[in-house]
Amino acid sequence: MKLPRVVIVGAGFGGIAAVKALTRAPVEVTIVDQHNFHTFSPLLYQVATAGLASEDIAPNLRGIVQRARNVEARMARVHGVDFDRHEVLVDHGVSIPYDYLILAAGAVSSDFGVPGVAEHAVPLKTLADATRVRSTVLRRFEEANTDPSLIEGGTLTFVVAGGGPTGVELCGALGELFTKVLAKDFKNLDVGRGQVVLVEMTDRLLGGFSAASQAEAKLELELRGVDVRLGVPIASVGPDKVELADGTVIPARTTVWAAGVKANPLADALGLAQATRGEIIVSPDLTVPAHPEVFVIGDLAAVQRPGGEPYPQLAPVAMQAGQHVARTIERRARGKRTKPFHYTDKGIMATIGRRSAVAELPFGIRFGGTLGWVSWLGLHLVFLIGFRNRAVVLVNWAWNYVKWDRGNRVILSDPE
Amino acid sequence: MKLPRVVIVGAGFGGIAAVKALTRAPVEVTIVDQHNFHTFSPLLYQVATAGLASEDIAPNLRGIVQRARNVEARMARVHGVDFDRHEVLVDHGVSIPYDYLILAAGAVSSDFGVPGVAEHAVPLKTLADATRVRSTVLRRFEEANTDPSLIEGGTLTFVVAGGGPTGVELCGALGELFTKVLAKDFKNLDVGRGQVVLVEMTDRLLGGFSAASQAEAKLELELRGVDVRLGVPIASVGPDKVELADGTVIPARTTVWAAGVKANPLADALGLAQATRGEIIVSPDLTVPAHPEVFVIGDLAAVQRPGGEPYPQLAPVAMQAGQHVARTIERRARGKRTKPFHYTDKGIMATIGRRSAVAELPFGIRFGGTLGWVSWLGLHLVFLIGFRNRAVVLVNWAWNYVKWDRGNRVILSDPE
Numbered sequence: 001m002k003l004p005r006v007v008i009v010g011a012g013f014g015g016i017a018a019v020k021a022l023t024r025a026p027v028e029v030t031i032v033d034q035h036n037f038h039t040f041s042p043l044l045y046q047v048a049t050a051g052l053a054s055e056d057i058a059p060n061l062r063g064i065v066q067r068a069r070n071v072e073a074r075m076a077r078v079h080g081v082d083f084d085r086h087e088v089l090v091d092h093g094v095s096i097p098y099d100y101l102i103l104a105a106g107a108v109s110s111d112f113g114v115p116g117v118a119e120h121a122v123p124l125k126t127l128a129d130a131t132r133v134r135s136t137v138l139r140r141f142e143e144a145n146t147d148p149s150l151i152e153g154g155t156l157t158f159v160v161a162g163g164g165p166t167g168v169e170l171c172g173a174l175g176e177l178f179t180k181v182l183a184k185d186f187k188n189l190d191v192g193r194g195q196v197v198l199v200e201m202t203d204r205l206l207g208g209f210s211a212a213s214q215a216e217a218k219l220e221l222e223l224r225g226v227d228v229r230l231g232v233p234i235a236s237v238g239p240d241k242v243e244l245a246d247g248t249v250i251p252a253r254t255t256v257w258a259a260g261v262k263a264n265p266l267a268d269a270l271g272l273a274q275a276t277r278g279e280i281i282v283s284p285d286l287t288v289p290a291h292p293e294v295f296v297i298g299d300l301a302a303v304q305r306p307g308g309e310p311y312p313q314l315a316p317v318a319m320q321a322g323q324h325v326a327r328t329i330e331r332r333a334r335g336k337r338t339k340p341f342h343y344t345d346k347g348i349m350a351t352i353g354r355r356s357a358v359a360e361l362p363f364g365i366r367f368g369g370t371l372g373w374v375s376w377l378g379l380h381l382v383f384l385i386g387f388r389n390r391a392v393v394l395v396n397w398a399w400n401y402v403k404w405d406r407g408n409r410v411i412l413s414d415p416e
Numbered sequence: 417m418k419l420p421r422v423v424i425v426g427a428g429f430g431g432i433a434a435v436k437a438l439t440r441a442p443v444e445v446t447i448v449d450q451h452n453f454h455t456f457s458p459l460l461y462q463v464a465t466a467g468l469a470s471e472d473i474a475p476n477l478r479g480i481v482q483r484a485r486n487v488e489a490r491m492a493r494v495h496g497v498d499f500d501r502h503e504v505l506v507d508h509g510v511s512i513p514y515d516y517l518i519l520a521a522g523a524v525s526s527d528f529g530v531p532g533v534a535e536h537a538v539p540l541k542t543l544a545d546a547t548r549v550r551s552t553v554l555r556r557f558e559e560a561n562t563d564p565s566l567i568e569g570g571t572l573t574f575v576v577a578g579g580g581p582t583g584v585e586l587c588g589a590l591g592e593l594f595t596k597v598l599a600k601d602f603k604n605l606d607v608g609r610g611q612v613v614l615v616e617m618t619d620r621l622l623g624g625f626s627a628a629s630q631a632e633a634k635l636e637l638e639l640r641g642v643d644v645r646l647g648v649p650i651a652s653v654g655p656d657k658v659e660l661a662d663g664t665v666i667p668a669r670t671t672v673w674a675a676g677v678k679a680n681p682l683a684d685a686l687g688l689a690q691a692t693r694g695e696i697i698v699s700p701d702l703t704v705p706a707h708p709e710v711f712v713i714g715d716l717a718a719v720q721r722p723g724g725e726p727y728p729q730l731a732p733v734a735m736q737a738g739q740h741v742a743r744t745i746e747r748r749a750r751g752k753r754t755k756p757f758h759y760t761d762k763g764i765m766a767t768i769g770r771r772s773a774v775a776e777l778p779f780g781i782r783f784g785g786t787l788g789w790v791s792w793l794g795l796h797l798v799f800l801i802g803f804r805n806r807a808v809v810l811v812n813w814a815w816n817y818v819k820w821d822r823g824n825r826v827i828l829s830d831p832e
Contacts, residue, residue: 036554037826053808055469055824062601063825072603075558075827094562127828138452142491146510185478187488388815388823392808399804407804408471409479410453411491412543 003028003070006329007088007096009078009266010104011038011061013315014298016385017322018102023068025330030096032074032088036061039127040384042315043393045166047130048256049173050138050181050409051400054127056393059386078105080269083291100293100329103280104322107261107299107313110277114259116237117161121257124166128413135413136254137174141182142411145189154251156194159242161234162259163200164207165350168217170256171198172353175224180404196226197250199242201233201259206350206358208312213350213358216368220352234259261313263300275302275310284340286325292338295328297321303341315383317343351376354401419444419486422745423504423512425494425682426520427454427477429731430714432801433738434518439484441746446512448490448504452477455543456800458731459809461582463546464672465589466554466597466825467816470543472809475802494521496685499707516709516745519682519696520738523715523729526678526693532653533577537673540582544829551829552670553590557598558827561605570667572610575658577650578675579616580623581766584633586672587614588769591640596820612642613666615658617649617675622766622774624728629766629774632784636768650675677729679716691718691726700756702741708754711744713737719757731799732762767792770817 004027008015011033019031037058046052065071076090081103087095109123122136123129137158144155158174160167174196183191198205198221204214205221205228218228235243237257242250263278272288273281279302280288286301288294298318303311311317324341331338347365349372351357357372367375377397381390399407420443424431427449435447453474462468481487492506497519503511525539538552539545553574560571574590576583590612599607614621614637620630621637621644634644651659653673658666679694688704689697695718696704702717704710714734719727727733740757747754763781765788767773773788783791793813797806815823 035827036558053469053471054828055826058826060601060823060825063821063823066600069603074562076562092563127826131828142452146490146492147508184482185476185489187485386823388812388819388821391811391815392823395807395811396804399807403804405479405804407476407479407802407808409476410471410474410543411451412470412547 004099004329004333005030005097006100006102007032007098008102008104009088010106010264010298010300011035011073012041012104012106012298012318014104014106014318014322015102016064017319018104018297018326019065019068019071021323021326022329023065023071025070025326026333027070027100027329029068029071030074031061031065031071032076032078032090032096033061034075034077035127036073036075037127038064038385040389041125042380043384044124044127044130045170045173047127047408048124048133048137048170049177050134050406051173052393052396053408054131056389056396057384058127059389064385078266080266081294083294086293098293100332101295102322102325103266103294103296103300104298104318105264105266105300108264109257110260110262111257112260114234114236117255117257120237120239121161121255123257124170125261132413133256134409135411137177138409138411140254141186141189141191141194145186148189151193152251154240154253157197157250157252157254158195159197159199159250159252159255161199161255161257163198163202163205163228163230164258166258167198167200168205168221168350168352170258171196171221171226172224172351172356175221175226176353177406179225181406181409185409197252198226198228199232199234199244200228200230203231205230208348209350209358209360210366212366213360213368216358217350217352220356224353261299267300285328285338286321286341287338295325297325305340311343314348316346320344349376349379420515420745420749421446421513422516422518423448423514424518424520425504426522426680426714426716427451427489428457428520428522428714428734430520430522430734430738431518432480433735434520434713434742435481435484435487437739437742438745439481439487441486441742442749443486443516443745445484445487446490447477447481447487448492448494448506448512449477450491450493451543452489452491453543454480454801456805457541458796459800460540460543460546461586461589463543463824464540464549464553464586465593466550466822467589468809468812469824470547472805472812473800474543475805480801494682496682497710499710502709514709516748517711518738518741519710519712519716520714520734521680521682521716523677524680525673526676527673528676530650530652533671533673536653536655537577537671539673540586541677548829549672550825551827553593554825554827556670557602557605557607557610561602564605567609568667570656570669573613573666573668573670574611575613575615575666575668575671577615577671577673579614579618579621579644579646580674582674583614583616584621584637584766584768586674587612587637587642588640588767588772591637591642592769593822595641597822597825601825613668614642614644615648615650615660616644616646619647621646624764625766625774625776626782628782629776629784632774633766633768636772640769677715683716701744701754702737702757703754711741713741721756727759730764733759736760765792765795
């Protein structure tokens with residue numbers, strides 16, 4: 001008997017959770033991603049701030065599924081889906097047939113139409129982005145060191161757009177990088193003139209966290225020298241300045257755009273109903289209306305659930321959804337009915353810097369400071385895939401902590 | 417009193433050795449490099465074969481000199497030297513004045529005029545090269561996996577040009593990568609069709625080693641499936657084939673060029689006497705004739721020594737020369753005479769793969785196999801700069817050895 005073929009598009013948190021849950025199921029699985037690695041995106045900001053190397057947070061996809069005999073990985077760009085013929089369309093006119101399809105292609109950075117973002121800002125969403133942010137930041141200090149007169153023009157001013165976890169974590173890490181590491185590196189440069197400006201359009205950081213955590217994050221960032229500007233949107237980004245909606249002009253040659261995401265453009269090519277940010281609208285059981293064999297999970301999905309708010313775009317939501325879909329496919333194979341997906345909230349966390357993080361568990365449990373930070377470290381080590389990656393990250397973290405250093409401050413990418 | 421200013425051009429083995437030897441001398445040192453890191457080039461082949469991450473072998477230059485108060489690092493491209501005004505000319509019309517100048521800009525890959533090398537071959541001389549080789553190799557397997565008919569056209573044939581240590585080490589590591597790692601990664605691809613062809617124009621590998629080591633290297637490579645072709649030069653490299661001088665055509669879409677080097681093109685811009693491969697001709701005390709305040713060391717130098725052969729292009733030669741020049745500058749400051757440079761042979765080593773290396777010490781002491789390999793590992797760990805780098809490399813080596821794995825098989829660079 002031929003086993004049902006499951007195709008998973010995307011090797012993010014959702015896709016990997018689905019593939020892991022299917023390794024013992026009576027199905028044949030193909031996981032397709034444009035990269036040959038999984039990106040552990042919560043640590044991108046540490047690659048961007050020279051705490052880790054790119055490879056440390058990018059376990060090889062074939063390695064992840066190496067021991068699962070029923071799983072094959074394919075590196076390809078997915079251009080579309082032929083829902084009638086049950087085929088995923090990839091590069092070079094190749095198509096991959098499926099009986100069940102799990103779309104988990106995630107989200108990409110979105111400029112929300114703000115002028116100049118595409119041309120002049122660097123996003124922080126992919127591994128290549130992280131290397132580019134790191135190289136750009138380090139290069140700016142080299143430029144200022146060569147010609148300190150450039151500082152007036154914003155060479156050492158770094159605007160981070162977006163006060164979500166990515167923006168907060170990046171700003172905290174940049175502040176520490178400047179004061180603890182680069183200040184020792186650059187003996188003839190007043191590194192104190194380096195400035196990190198965090199711009200958030202709402203009036204609070206870390207939307208979704210409690211007011212206490214939001215206040216703690218703001219305080220901890222300010223203690224690290226970050227200039228936090230709340231309640232003002234960015235009007236435009238230029239090559240050497242950022243204009244805010246209130247008319248303020250910040251001379252800055254570097255802008256990192258972490259202000260938001262939209263669904264992977266693949267969603268636009270499918271001809272399915274989409275939500276505001278391009279997400280594919282799915283039923284409570286995560287299937288696409290009229291295509292019960294097609295599931296959408298993670299940041300690509302907008303789950304319609306009666307009376308409920310949309311699920312937050314978090315790794316745990318994607319992972320639980322991946323597991324749910326895997327179980328659903330197994331149930332279907334046995335002729336059972338599908339169940340709606342429910343996200344079990346495990347809590348949220350964000351780190352601000354050395355011995356500082358905020359963590360919020362269900363039932364109103366909240367903690368911060370060193371305890372939050374240690375929890376954050378432990379949890380991220382656990383969820384990082386691969387023993388080697390964990391060991392290398394741990395060595396780097398120990399080194400960074402003990403020596404107040406960032407050992408990966410290597411400019412790898414060429415100037416734009 | 418103003419201290420003499422020493423400018424060092426290049427942060428390779430020679431430049432770093434000089435700067436370290438000058439940290440306590442009564443001089444002010446500026447070390448200039450186009451990168452913000454030192455490249456530990458003996459391990460480039462491991463980055464290229466996914467054993468290590470780029471950052472693991474690229475300690476930050478400012479970090480290396482952070483605690484030396486009399487040393488400043490500058491990231492800049494050097495375009496020339498004004499010997500009359502005693503100034504090094506860098507980007508943007510900036511010049512750096514010197515009292516003593518140490519030129520240690522090293523060598524670059526040379527195609528020796530073989531047609532097609534510049535367009536179709538990848539060199540393995542810089543950190544960016546190593547990432548590019550790795551990405552290209554892994555991408556070829558992905559391509560063959562998608563469309564096995566491509567294999568006929570050379571998609572899985574990798575020609576390595578040059579049987580020196582770089583070529584030998586790369587070939588051994590590629591052979592092991594294919595048979596031990598990729599064979600497990602690609603479940604539906606006959607990885608055994610992957611071929612490594614080492615082409616060397618002379619009739620032996622590892623010129624400079626003893627005949628016994630040369631034979632051992634050849635045997636060990638062949639045990640790892642490498643097709644070793646000696647005594648035949650490459651006539652041309654195309655996008656999908658390599659033509660040898662004897663008329664043989666090897667269908668191959670990937671060629672790594674490790675066949676030789678020439679002096680950094682900076683040497684051509686200086687108007688000084690040069691040797692056959694562009695090296696600057698220097699006196700036995702490593703100074704440039706007519707410019708006693710200018711020293712040239714390492715692969716950039718051709719030392720004229722009566723009755724002697726030129727020194728080999730090895731890291732230990734560059735390091736000893738850097739130390740010698742540092743001592744010379746100190747002696748000059750005290751009004752003493754300079755001494756000629758003598759290289760103390762510490763031996764040579766090359767590794768072929770797992771538990772296989774050849775090592776040759778002075779006085780005819782030679783060893784290979786596991787003992788050679790362990791010595792090679794230990795020595796390279798010792799000479800790698802930085803505790804963090806050593807720790808991370810050690811973690812990776814342990815992992816690779818125990819698990820027969822290569823944890824960094826991440827395709828980072830875009831296709832050409």
